[in-house]
Amino acid sequence: MTVDNTGRELVLTRLLDAPRDKLFKCWTDPELIKQWFTPAPWSTLHAETDPRTGGSSYIVMADPDGNEYPNRGVYLEVVENEKIVFTDAFTQAWQPSDKPFFTGIITFEDDGGKTRYTARARHWTLEDKENHEKMGFHEGWGKCAEQLEALAKSL
């Protein structure tokens, strides 16, 4: 894992009580994504995934008032049960998006019978990183990690 030296990274890490393969499945199966991907009372209305290098993702989130937020992205690197790297810098392979906001790096590591879950968000600008933080990155991704853990445990 390349260490960030730009100051444009946000990191969330949790020790989750669920095995790596089930967490990976929650991250890649569209039907499961809809059950944990947005911090309640937000919701995930729709999810499409193609978890391999160059594969597309399309996720539509909704706020409590029903306003929809569609997100297109591309997977850059996927190692089953270990690592998922994706970005909104492309809408599909390889079409630059209107606004590259961040690249997400998700890793799953065995840790004493549980899983060390780490989610990194690396941004192209410091302003975007700061905005992401103000939008509630730590609270939102933290709540999602709890939802993810609960779902993975139930599988």
Next chain:
Amino acid sequence: MTVDNTGRELVLTRLLDAPRDKLFKCWTDPELIKQWFTPAPWSTLHAETDPRTGGSSYIVMADPDGNEYPNRGVYLEVVENEKIVFTDAFTQAWQPSDKPFFTGIITFEDDGGKTRYTARARHWTLEDKENHEKMGFHEGWGKCAEQLEALAKSL
């Protein structure tokens, strides 16, 4: 190949009198890159490549006065003798760069004993595409295509 529908693409295509595998080698072998990659009287002082998904590239170009222009990038997709996709949006896997400028898509197709060579440059902004064009994209990449053809024929 996804068709561009953003208006932010520049395309150069040529029928080159050299086989695909030699053109691919010229695009990926550092010692060969130094011989054709910049339109004379510019030069390529240094080249490092790792042509696979997530591999890094580092190329230093120089203008006729000796001013150096280092370029770091990452390969997004490489199909031997067929296709090379790279971008300056990352400096390495997966570190966003300070300025995503373009993604290059290079394809080599058999065409009547020659090779249809197509180089696409897809940008994140219309301004960057226009600047790239004003910097002499068509002339520069055209001259490089001639240098590439001459070198590949000589191998």
